[in-house]
Amino acid sequence: MKLQSEGLKEFLPAAMCLVLSFIFLLIMNFTPNGKTELAVIFPPGTSSETVFLKTIEAGGYATGKGGFENIALFIVDDLDTQKQVIENLYDLGALVVIDGIASAGCFS
Incomplete structure (x- = not known):
């Protein structure tokens, strides 16, 4: 029988990738880019x-x-x-x- 915490370990890399991608998009959109x-x-x-x-x-x-x-x-x-x-x-x-x-x- 598989423990619930083991299932979360499999989900963690995908969740981290999602969070890091979201942060990257925020930085790219909100960083001043030549507009005054x-x-x-x-x-x-x-x-x-x-x-x-x-x-x-x-x-x-x-x-x-x-x-x-x-x-x-x-x-x-x-x-x-x-x-x-x-x-x-x-x-x-x-x-x-x-x-x-x-x-x-x-x-x-």
């Missing part, structure tokens, strides 16, 4: 005012806020400065910077 509209997420508890000020300090132009106070949508002047603005945001404490268009539904 981005979203920045700061640590929970960061005020909207602080998020906007840090976004402006990094070189971005805040265009809106997300569903939480620690999230802001912003644009950059051009694609040449986008990488520098993203690096500046990380230096100022941002947790993540992602594609604002792909992630818009998550933040509204």
Whole structure:
């Protein structure tokens, strides 16, 4: 008689493959890819005012806020400065910077 836990061992590799594939697709879809509209997420508890000020300090132009106070949508002047603005945001404490268009539904 086969134990139920042995059946789970057979299922585990397929489940891990599914989870890793899903994570990979999320990263590919949400990573900034040359578009100028981005979203920045700061640590929970960061005020909207602080998020906007840090976004402006990094070189971005805040265009809106997300569903939480620690999230802001912003644009950059051009694609040449986008990488520098993203690096500046990380230096100022941002947790993540992602594609604002792909992630818009998550933040509204």
